Amino acid sequence: QSVLTQPPSASGTPGQGVIISCSGSTSNIGSNTVDWYQQLPGTAPKVLIYSNNERPSGVPDRFSGSKSGTSASLAISGLQSEDEADYYCATWDDSLNGVLFGGGTKLTVL
Amino acid sequence: QVQLVESGGGVVQPGGSLRLSCAASGFTFSIYGIHWVRQAPGKGLEWVAVIWYDGSNKYYGDSVKGRFTISRDNSKDTLYLQMNSLRVDDTALYYCVRDRGYASSWLDFWGQGTLVTVSS
Numbered sequence: 001q002s003v004l005t006q007p008p009s010a011s012g013t014p015g016q017g018v019i020i021s022c023s024g025s026t027s028n029i030g031s032n033t034v035d036w037y038q039q040l041p042g043t044a045p046k047v048l049i050y051s052n053n054e055r056p057s058g059v060p061d062r063f064s065g066s067k068s069g070t071s072a073s074l075a076i077s078g079l080q081s082e083d084e085a086d087y088y089c090a091t092w093d094d095s096l097n098g099v100l101f102g103g104g105t106k107l108t109v110l
Numbered sequence: 111q112v113q114l115v116e117s118g119g120g121v122v123q124p125g126g127s128l129r130l131s132c133a134a135s136g137f138t139f140s141i142y143g144i145h146w147v148r149q150a151p152g153k154g155l156e157w158v159a160v161i162w163y164d165g166s167n168k169y170y171g172d173s174v175k176g177r178f179t180i181s182r183d184n185s186k187d188t189l190y191l192q193m194n195s196l197r198v199d200d201t202a203l204y205y206c207v208r209d210r211g212y213a214s215s216w217l218d219f220w221g222q223g224t225l226v227t228v229s230s
Binding site: 032033034035037039044045046047050051056086088090091092096097098099100101102103104 | 145147154155156157159160169170171172205210211213214215216217218220221222223
């Protein structure tokens with residue numbers, strides 16, 4: 001069981017929006033920035049959001065991130081079929097001295 | 111372009127050892143921290159270890175501490191993971207990943223992974 005808690009699944013229809021949550025504690029999310037990763041089937045993960053709310057070049061602005069206290073969220077607007085993937089939150093943990101990943105959320109576009 | 115190419119995976123018996131390598135190119139390897147992250151078949155991501163840009167600090171996940179050793183050779187732009195006392199639950203795809211920040215979870219480039227299978 002991961003220390004960062006994500007819902008195991010989420011879904012929406014094309015054009016809708018969805019929010020994926022990530023809950024942690026003061027030693028991880030509460031003290032450090034959060035990053036989000038998208039893993040398409042059969043591929044390596046890629047960074048979607050870094051430093052809580054920054055998008056790397058090439059990531060559509062339909063994807064946005066936020067953080068408050070010991071929780072973070074990834075919002076996806078205007079869902080598209082190609083958004084169907086696994087999504088992971090991640091942060092540094094000061095107690096572990098390492099990276100924590102959430103358990104992952106499988107997004108289904110209905 | 112940035113490339114991270116892992117190698118060294120394979121099938122090993124429980125209790126055995128394996129050494130993974132990650133060859134980096136397309137960037138100045140010696141100024142970045144590098145992580146190993148693994149993913150068991152059908153499971154989520156699990157952080158394994160990180161090494162500072164100069165090798166001065168190394169940290170490990172609880173499940174591999176005392177069994178795995180991360181190291182790097184900046185003269186060869188190569189990262190290593192020595193894995194000893196392997197267990198069945200170490201079976202996973204092992205990714206080499208660049209840390210874009212400093213001791214962070216901002217992992218901006220991932221290799222394609224090398225598969226380690228621990229089985230009798």
